Amino acid sequence: MFGDTNSLPIGGSVLLAAAAYAVISAFVTGPLVAERTIERGGWESSCRANLKDLLLAEESASVSESEVLPRFDCNSLLGLFGAEGRQVCRRHGNFEFRLPGMEQLEARQRQMREMRKRRLDAAISNVASRCACAAAVTMETRRIPFAIYAGSARLITPAPVKNLSNELQVSLGSPLCAAKG
Numbered sequence: 001m002f003g004d005t006n007s008l009p010i011g012g013s014v015l016l017a018a019a020a021y022a023v024i025s026a027f028v029t030g031p032l033v034a035e036r037t038i039e040r041g042g043w044e045s046s047c048r049a050n051l052k053d054l055l056l057a058e059e060s061a062s063v064s065e066s067e068v069l070p071r072f073d074c075n076s077l078l079g080l081f082g083a084e085g086r087q088v089c090r091r092h093g094n095f096e097f098r099l100p101g102m103e104q105l106e107a108r109q110r111q112m113r114e115m116r117k118r119r120l121d122a123a124i125s126n127v128a129s130r131c132a133c134a135a136a137v138t139m140e141t142r143r144i145p146f147a148i149y150a151g152s153a154r155l156i157t158p159a160p161v162k163n164l165s166n167e168l169q170v171s172l173g174s175p176l177c178a179a180k181g
Contacts, residue, residue, distance in 0.1 A: 030147035034139040043168055047131035052124055059120050134172035
């Protein structure tokens with residue numbers, strides 16, 4: 001099957017043991033070390049916090065000025081005329097002018113706010129899933145570097161293991177994990 005191993009400088013049993021060690025490193029100890037390294041680095045908690053902050057910042061930035069309805073009350077209209085305008089409003093009350101169709105605009109605006117809130121809540125609920133996906137994708141795509149890291153008793157540190165946070169960020173932005181958000 002493998003040919004004659006008697007002519008090799010090392011015995012066949014040594015080759016078989018080395019192959020078994022490589023397979024165990026690639027499929028058992030490498031993923032285990034990868035998982036523990038990711039956990040020790042605090043990836044899950046920092047990823048969740050960063051994604052939540054990012055989602056909240058995107059949501060607050062997405063509210064455009066056209067979505068904000070102007071107020072038509074005494075202070076906003078007559079307050080432009082200085083102290084006299086404000087005095088008129090104080091004397092007669094801060095009455096509000098209701099334009100035709102304003103109720104429909106306000107109802108539509110409330111609907112849009114509720115939809116944005118539901119969408120934001122759904123995205124925030126998927127944050128943990130996206131972070132776990134990034135860790136799983138990194139462990140799977142970088143299996144061999146982690147096997148080398150584990151197999152060498154952490155004496156050899158390949159570049160993907162050194163730059164683990166960058167690898168995790170790349171995996172987080174991958175189409176596989178981005179679809180979870």
